[in-house]
Amino acid sequence: MFCPKCRYEYEIGLFVCPDCGSRLVETLPPDEEPEYTELVTVLTTGDAGLLALAKSILNDAAIDFFVKGESAKDLFAAGFYEVQVNPEHEEEALGLMEDMLKGGYTLAGEDYDDEDGEDEAER
Numbered sequence: 001m002f003c004p005k006c007r008y009e010y011e012i013g014l015f016v017c018p019d020c021g022s023r024l025v026e027t028l029p030p031d032e033e034p035e036y037t038e039l040v041t042v043l044t045t046g047d048a049g050l051l052a053l054a055k056s057i058l059n060d061a062a063i064d065f066f067v068k069g070e071s072a073k074d075l076f077a078a079g080f081y082e083v084q085v086n087p088e089h090e091e092e093a094l095g096l097m098e099d100m101l102k103g104g105y106t107l108a109g110e111d112y113d114d115e116d117g118e119d120e121a122e123r
């Protein structure tokens with residue numbers, strides 16, 4: 001007899017798994033597909049403000065997402081956040097992130113004074 005959850009074989013005479021309480025079966029069902037889905041990264045940033053913005057945008061769009069590096073420990077190790085979504089939402093999420101970045105939100109430390117360079121060019 002086998003426990004379908006623990007996938008342990010038990011001696012005949014047991015009907016319930018001593019570990020988890022599941023009813024034992026005579027043959028194991030085929031391996032279940034793992035719940036794990038490969039997530040795709042749609043935004044990488046070290047900017048907590050940008051991350052917050054991205055999260056609210058994805059929330060509004062009802063896209064489930066996962067933020068890698070959000071815990072202080074992870075952030076310390078990696079130095080940046082990764083916003084990840086299910087592959088089925090990849091295109092939509094990427095579009096939203098692109099709009100967000102185009103929407104005038106400036107990354108901290110980003111160089112955006114292109115126009116000032118003209119003064120020197122005239123000389």
Ligand SMILES: [Zn+2]
Nearest residue numbers: 003006017020
């Ligand atoms: Zn069990």
